[in-house]
Amino acid sequence: MANLDYSIKIGGEAGQGINTIGDILSKAFADQGLHLFAYQDYYSRVRGGHNFYQIRIASFPLYSFKDQLEVLIALDEASLDLHSDELKADGIIVYDRENIDPENKNPNSLALPMAELAKTHGGKAVMGNTVAAGAVWQIMGGTPEVLDNVLNRLFQSKGSEIAEANIKAARAGRDYAAENFSGRCSCKLDRGDDGNSMVLTGNEAIALGALAAGCRFMSSYPMTPASGVMQYIARQAGRLPLAFEQAEDEIAAINMSIGAANAGLRSMVGTSGSGFSLMVEGLSYAGVSETPLVILLGQRPGPATGLATRTEQGELLFSIHAGNGEFPRAVFAPATAAEAFWTTAHAFNVAEKYQVPVFILSDQHLADSSLTVEPFDLNAVTIERGDVVEEAEHNKTNDYKRYQITESGISPRAFPGRSRQCVVIAGNEHLESGYSTEDPVTRSKMVDKRMRKLNKLAGEIMPPVSYGDEKPETLLLTWGSTYGACREAVDIANKKDGKLQVVYLPQLWPFPKKRTLEFIKEADRVVTVEMNATGQLGRLLRLETGLLPDHAVLKYDGRPMNAGYVLGELEKGGVSPWQ
Amino acid sequence: MANLDYSIKIGGEAGQGINTIGDILSKAFADQGLHLFAYQDYYSRVRGGHNFYQIRIASFPLYSFKDQLEVLIALDEASLDLHSDELKADGIIVYDRENIDPENKNPNSLALPMAELAKTHGGKAVMGNTVAAGAVWQIMGGTPEVLDNVLNRLFQSKGSEIAEANIKAARAGRDYAAENFSGRCSCKLDRGDDGNSMVLTGNEAIALGALAAGCRFMSSYPMTPASGVMQYIARQAGRLPLAFEQAEDEIAAINMSIGAANAGLRSMVGTSGSGFSLMVEGLSYAGVSETPLVILLGQRPGPATGLATRTEQGELLFSIHAGNGEFPRAVFAPATAAEAFWTTAHAFNVAEKYQVPVFILSDQHLADSSLTVEPFDLNAVTIERGDVVEEAEHNKTNDYKRYQITESGISPRAFPGRSRQCVVIAGNEHLESGYSTEDPVTRSKMVDKRMRKLNKLAGEIMPPVSYGDEKPETLLLTWGSTYGACREAVDIANKKDGKLQVVYLPQLWPFPKKRTLEFIKEADRVVTVEMNATGQLGRLLRLETGLLPDHAVLKYDGRPMNAGYVLGELEKGGVSPWQ
Amino acid sequence: MAVDVKKYDLDRENTWCPGCGNFAIMEVFKNTLADMGFSPHEVLVVAGIGQAGKMPQHFRVNTMHVLHGRLLPVATGASLADHRLKVIAVGGDGDGYAEGGNHLIHAARRNIDVTYLVHNNMIYGLTKGQASPTSGLGARTPTTPGGNPLAGLNPIQLVLGLNTGFVARAYAGDKKQLGKILEKAIQKQGFAFIDILQPCPSFNKINTFKWFNDRVYDINEEGHDPGNLVEAFRAAGEWGERIPTGIFYEEKEERPGFREALLGSLDRPLVEEELNPLAIKEIMEEHL
Amino acid sequence: MAVDVKKYDLDRENTWCPGCGNFAIMEVFKNTLADMGFSPHEVLVVAGIGQAGKMPQHFRVNTMHVLHGRLLPVATGASLADHRLKVIAVGGDGDGYAEGGNHLIHAARRNIDVTYLVHNNMIYGLTKGQASPTSGLGARTPTTPGGNPLAGLNPIQLVLGLNTGFVARAYAGDKKQLGKILEKAIQKQGFAFIDILQPCPSFNKINTFKWFNDRVYDINEEGHDPGNLVEAFRAAGEWGERIPTGIFYEEKEERPGFREALLGSLDRPLVEEELNPLAIKEIMEEHL
Numbered sequence A, B: 001m002a003n004l005d006y007s008i009k010i011g012g013e014a015g016q017g018i019n020t021i022g023d024i025l026s027k028a029f030a031d032q033g034l035h036l037f038a039y040q041d042y043y044s045r046v047r048g049g050h051n052f053y054q055i056r057i058a059s060f061p062l063y064s065f066k067d068q069l070e071v072l073i074a075l076d077e078a079s080l081d082l083h084s085d086e087l088k089a090d091g092i093i094v095y096d097r098e099n100i101d102p103e104n105k106n107p108n109s110l111a112l113p114m115a116e117l118a119k120t121h122g123g124k125a126v127m128g129n130t131v132a133a134g135a136v137w138q139i140m141g142g143t144p145e146v147l148d149n150v151l152n153r154l155f156q157s158k159g160s161e162i163a164e165a166n167i168k169a170a171r172a173g174r175d176y177a178a179e180n181f182s183g184r185c186s187c188k189l190d191r192g193d194d195g196n197s198m199v200l201t202g203n204e205a206i207a208l209g210a211l212a213a214g215c216r217f218m219s220s221y222p223m224t225p226a227s228g229v230m231q232y233i234a235r236q237a238g239r240l241p242l243a244f245e246q247a248e249d250e251i252a253a254i255n256m257s258i259g260a261a262n263a264g265l266r267s268m269v270g271t272s273g274s275g276f277s278l279m280v281e282g283l284s285y286a287g288v289s290e291t292p293l294v295i296l297l298g299q300r301p302g303p304a305t306g307l308a309t310r311t312e313q314g315e316l317l318f319s320i321h322a323g324n325g326e327f328p329r330a331v332f333a334p335a336t337a338a339e340a341f342w343t344t345a346h347a348f349n350v351a352e353k354y355q356v357p358v359f360i361l362s363d364q365h366l367a368d369s370s371l372t373v374e375p376f377d378l379n380a381v382t383i384e385r386g387d388v389v390e391e392a393e394h395n396k397t398n399d400y401k402r403y404q405i406t407e408s409g410i411s412p413r414a415f416p417g418r419s420r421q422c423v424v425i426a427g428n429e430h431l432e433s434g435y436s437t438e439d440p441v442t443r444s445k446m447v448d449k450r451m452r453k454l455n456k457l458a459g460e461i462m463p464p465v466s467y468g469d470e471k472p473e474t475l476l477l478t479w480g481s482t483y484g485a486c487r488e489a490v491d492i493a494n495k496k497d498g499k500l501q502v503v504y505l506p507q508l509w510p511f512p513k514k515r516t517l518e519f520i521k522e523a524d525r526v527v528t529v530e531m532n533a534t535g536q537l538g539r540l541l542r543l544e545t546g547l548l549p550d551h552a553v554l555k556y557d558g559r560p561m562n563a564g565y566v567l568g569e570l571e572k573g574g575v576s577p578w579q
Numbered sequence C, D: 001m002a003v004d005v006k007k008y009d010l011d012r013e014n015t016w017c018p019g020c021g022n023f024a025i026m027e028v029f030k031n032t033l034a035d036m037g038f039s040p041h042e043v044l045v046v047a048g049i050g051q052a053g054k055m056p057q058h059f060r061v062n063t064m065h066v067l068h069g070r071l072l073p074v075a076t077g078a079s080l081a082d083h084r085l086k087v088i089a090v091g092g093d094g095d096g097y098a099e100g101g102n103h104l105i106h107a108a109r110r111n112i113d114v115t116y117l118v119h120n121n122m123i124y125g126l127t128k129g130q131a132s133p134t135s136g137l138g139a140r141t142p143t144t145p146g147g148n149p150l151a152g153l154n155p156i157q158l159v160l161g162l163n164t165g166f167v168a169r170a171y172a173g174d175k176k177q178l179g180k181i182l183e184k185a186i187q188k189q190g191f192a193f194i195d196i197l198q199p200c201p202s203f204n205k206i207n208t209f210k211w212f213n214d215r216v217y218d219i220n221e222e223g224h225d226p227g228n229l230v231e232a233f234r235a236a237g238e239w240g241e242r243i244p245t246g247i248f249y250e251e252k253e254e255r256p257g258f259r260e261a262l263l264g265s266l267d268r269p270l271v272e273e274e275l276n277p278l279a280i281k282e283i284m285e286e287h288l
């Protein structure tokens, strides 16, 4: 198959249904056997404004988006105004002719009567979106049955009549395009391998990871971009034995999960910046009470309410240092949807084995972007609950000590009501039994015991992952979804004899000092790449190793970066935000 | 005057009134012209347990406490059991004979019938504490009028009858001691300079500093050890034009102060670890909305509820990194009561000039210890409110921009209702006007504007303060109340030709990099000294300079350290908690 | 005395959905203030986060756009700073009854000098349709896909249990009544609470204008005595075929508002008090 | 069926002040549980921070000593995990009505399967005497040195406004009544609320045993019908010369508790469900 790499942008107002078009096409492309990277750009409003949905498809795996478009689907005037520039010279425009009457008609465009065709063929004007998907599919030469099949699957849940109607609407779009599109399409689809991959957002992958790990309780308060995860899990509550509860606030959310976790359930909360700020006291409680808890922190631009629907990576140092007092924790930051699944499942094991709060640092760009992902091998998911007192054994003794001082710092857990023993959970400093104490010697011992867990935890840090030149001129050090842009930058640069490498850190705390230093040793210069203003990964590197990166590539305007941005900034030399 | 340096410990249960004895004696010692350092050790309970109040007096300024005692006042058996060992060979014991019947009677002791004398002479059994103070005063040879005078001042507010009765009770104690104490007292008081110094706790000094700075609003939720400050300020609410409100929780507390500050009042909140955790979202809001706010964070051992009445310095890195998103702030940590006054007053200026949240990091040892302090020169307190739009000027224009982008990053403030202009305060990302925006270019500019304030702020960092050898073998780098122990360690060591220096950082953020490095350059080795388990100052040093200290002296059992501890740990070589 | 409502004009795009109940509330809000003679600079609107909280982004007025759920504490502080400001707090049902529930209890207890409007659309609008504390039993939302297991909170009964001096329910579909209630609330010394039923056509497909139109009635017109707290509590218990609106309770004797209770004789606004370090001399010298 | 109350014995020092009302409450608490046949390991006491919250530090029982004000959310999570546990939440008036006020609203709304005891001493005991939301008008405390400017919150009226199925006030000075109320509350399905008047001799010098003894009376003995919510609200309005105690409200028809409402047909405790990654196969494949 040719080296196909196309980008399609769907632009319009909130409420016009660009999502519908995007979702249909994404699925169809995937079924056609293509790799996909799709992301959305939307305002914090329900109607109006200017949103877009950008799909990139290729014959090779994708990690990021491109700036140049092969196809623009415009549902409003603004989409033409704002995005025509991004279109390649021979790119195609499909627009809603009932809404838009462009002055300069691009010869390579199709003026589509969306609502009209929808009404006549599907029965309802809203199916105009399906019409548009059909028209684009036709122009790009997609296999007709693939699209029909996708529509059937997507709309089946709303009844087969609706599914049928959508298939008809899509056909109307196809037919209309076949007859009326007189331009040239240089972005035809080949039929690839038969598609058998999922289309998954980061949020969906995290939710699936949690469910695979046996998450039995999630309490959360809605907040973009974490809402997707809780809503996904809420939807499964009838099918799997678990409870989801929308708490009255983030404080209740984390404390409900703390209650559930100490009563024996794998538990999780999800939130974003402001909401996480409210959880900080609960986090500290989880630390001292040694409660296993998974915290999804879906980053968006701050401070405070910030930019609700945009992306940033501004809470790395906050998540590592949050909470009064000192206690161990772990921080993970998956870079892709596939990884997000495995990392989340792993996070539950780490939380229970070490009885610590564990973060999954995600960001809006990871959360809402969708990728093609091979189905996960569920047999490979392991469940490690750590040291739990067996019920039988527990019934024998009569002096269960929830906070027994051990060499590893890990005390075997037991759950209230599961034996004749009583379990005492503490948020004050405490004796091994869990009862409060103010004794100075015990205090020091308990601090040591808790911190000692880090030794073992440090032994199983997820190692940094590298890609590209192994003795690079420039090492791009990065984390989270920004990996995608870096990885592609490496590909582009190294193709024209650049010597770039990207190393990203799937686990940021405890910090993988040794492996990171090994990578740094091989590199001529180190440039951190991240979505924030103060260069937090660079600061963390210095905090943990004493070294500062040479430069940083930063972005903090709420919009994700891609390879073009990374390479452009590298050319300018990057910045040094650390003085 | 001889080089006098005595320690007196008063031990007993909570509720027995050791505070009364301690407060009377402290005042009397100060009036006698002596320097004082007094601290308390108390349990998180209202009655019972074992508490003590330890007073050290000397003919030279004091910064810390000693382990060895000249006098032990025991109100219960436990005090004898626990503290007799601390008594010098020729030390004196005064004990309540109605409560205690020791087996081995120390010849240098006085068995005092406290309640009996109190009832006969003062009228009420509770005045037994005053009796005890009188007895000790007599044995140590204090000037009788000084004590009478102190009692008069201390009890006058309860009516002159009560004051009289206490004076009588004290006399009864004095007379009884004169007749019945047959031991030897090697800790006689000289009459020093006429005492004209205040006896002030760190909390009182902070409250006075805030009041001097014109704090007009304080909203807080009670929490040890910060409660003292709010209670002090609450007491002045009738005498000065200000409002104190006990909020329903810490979230309300910080948001009330944010409202008041943005309406033009100098505002302050006070809290401790857990309570501060709850304020983190508000902190972030203060950051983005550019609200000047002073936050007193009185540290105690964590995590979570921790040890309510004990001391620790565990929130240095937390206070620097707290809050979702990125924004500038300042962090101060006074080392002594006198400094606490000036730092607090300064904090209000910094908050308003840079429109940032400002921390005063205190700790329980600083908060509750009392020292003799010269009265402050109130004329030297400056009030700098920063850039505020003049009312008249403001009425002219019609486009006030609360977040005007300026070179310094500082936008002139205006307050709602004070002119015909409208003021728009924002917690979302915003235009110069304050109205919300999602524009990427504006977003970047606003982040830059806010961070730019750090440039000017960095220009007026309170410099590190040094004491001791200027080319030291060992530089003790420290912060907060731990300075006292280090300073005294320097004195002790350098007297026997040690080459020690202590450098403490009254301001920790922005970090005084340049000056700190200059000090480090002169030293053979650097040892950080602090009250926590992870060596946070050492970590901060590495974060800001790349350097790690050679060692650390740490303590995290909830009890303060003194010079003996510092020197002992130095001898052992210290620890390196940073790996 | 009335000022021209045009003074409130501001040239900014409105981001609410067409047909949203918020438009009517905003219109009445501006008109009432203007009719009562308030100029924009004399009013401070403290706004929560949510669609309701966006209201003061759309007209000229002093405003503090605060954290989700924290409008009442901010309003408390601001109103103490300068009590000549007319302080009005505006937010949604999620903002006020979920995230901010504790502050409602205590704002009422303090009797803060603030008028509080809750745009109650029984849903989380801005975050796209999750359940709110007032969402009805069985409501299907993204966080209650199997139907809400809980009955909706009754905000009127809640606030009546808090000794609030002015408690009313209005409806975005009845501008006249809303205007009348709003005016009384703004005149009130101390805390005045209005829950405003506000259809959200985008996400709340149950509690629509039509649904409310079929149900609402004015209890004051039907003879309810707003001076009787117990009666008010009884009347507020109704929710179903008929939905009572109007003024449920208005205390007969005005109590002092919070500022007066706290600061008593102090007439001058705190914000006008000079800052003078020497003023603490006497206090300091008590430590001698 | 009763178990020996000695099973609850624990050798730990009690740190309350002599004469504190908490002793009586603790005694009744243990006796009631034992009389009802509960063994310590079948009960989970979730305790707040404060003197009241220290209660389960003094006897053998499963306990979670949680953050100040957060006992109800923790109890919510724990009771969902294993509904065979008898979950009881215990805290002070500051804990429950100040810091934790929001959770009270929503625990009531959810009708969580928890009995909630508030030891209401109208003061902050553990932190040495600051005002609490229930402190009376004029009370002088370290944070209200000029006298409390606010009247105390009425917790009974507050909770009645939340559609709570069981609402009572008890008094530490009347152990018999306390025991009776406690037993009924523990039997109740769903949320049961008891405000317990608890003298604090160390810091509350106004609301002493004597003060209460002079005022309390049992409304049930005086014929109050606990089935009538509006009547309950009226009765709860009294506070002064006479102070009503007893069961104010007990819903006639039991509603399902929160667990049942949320999890419906699921009988097995969540904590006993096996963790099996393969169980999500079908869900995952919907993404194909």
Ligand SMILES: Cc1ncc(C[n+]2csc(CCOP(=O)(O)OP(=O)(O)O)c2C)c(N)n1
Pocket (backbone or CB within 6 Å): A221, A222, A223, A224, A250, A274, A275, A278, A305, C049, C050, C051, C052, C053, C068, C091, C092, C093, C094, C095, C096, C119, C121, C123, C124, C125, C126, C127, C132
């Ligand atoms: C601390 C915090 N949690 C969550 C959010 C996300 N959030 C914004 S608005 C909102 C709810 C909106 O509902 P409501 O208050 O009823 O207002 P509406 O949009 O319906 O008018 C939520 C959950 C936030 N901004 N801050």
Ligand SMILES: Cc1ncc(C[n+]2csc(CCOP(=O)(O)OP(=O)(O)O)c2C)c(N)n1
Pocket (backbone or CB within 6 Å): B221, B222, B223, B224, B250, B274, B275, B278, B305, D049, D050, D051, D052, D053, D068, D091, D092, D093, D094, D095, D096, D119, D121, D123, D124, D125, D126, D127, D132
């Ligand atoms: C978040 C937080 N804020 C404040 C405190 C300090 N604190 C501990 S107990 C308490 C109040 C105690 O009052 P109450 O709940 O009435 O209990 P009581 O001691 O009177 O029984 C406070 C303010 C804390 N531990 N945590």
Ligand code: SF4
Pocket (backbone or CB within 6 Å): A046, A047, C015, C016, C017, C019, C020, C021, C022, C051, C121, C125, C126, C199, C200, C201, C202, C203
């Ligand atoms: S989502 Fe609902 S509340 Fe928000 S603007 Fe649209 S209609 Fe109004």
Ligand code: SF4
Pocket (backbone or CB within 6 Å): B046, B047, D015, D016, D017, D019, D020, D021, D022, D051, D121, D125, D126, D199, D200, D201, D202, D203
């Ligand atoms: S302070 Fe009050 S509530 Fe606390 S133990 Fe003492 S008497 Fe009881």
Ligand SMILES: [Mg+2]
Pocket (backbone or CB within 6 Å): C050, C092, C093, C094, C119, C120, C121, C122, C123, C124, C125, C132
């Ligand atoms: Mg709403």
Ligand SMILES: [Mg+2]
Pocket (backbone or CB within 6 Å): D050, D092, D093, D094, D119, D120, D121, D122, D123, D124, D125, D132
């Ligand atoms: Mg209390």
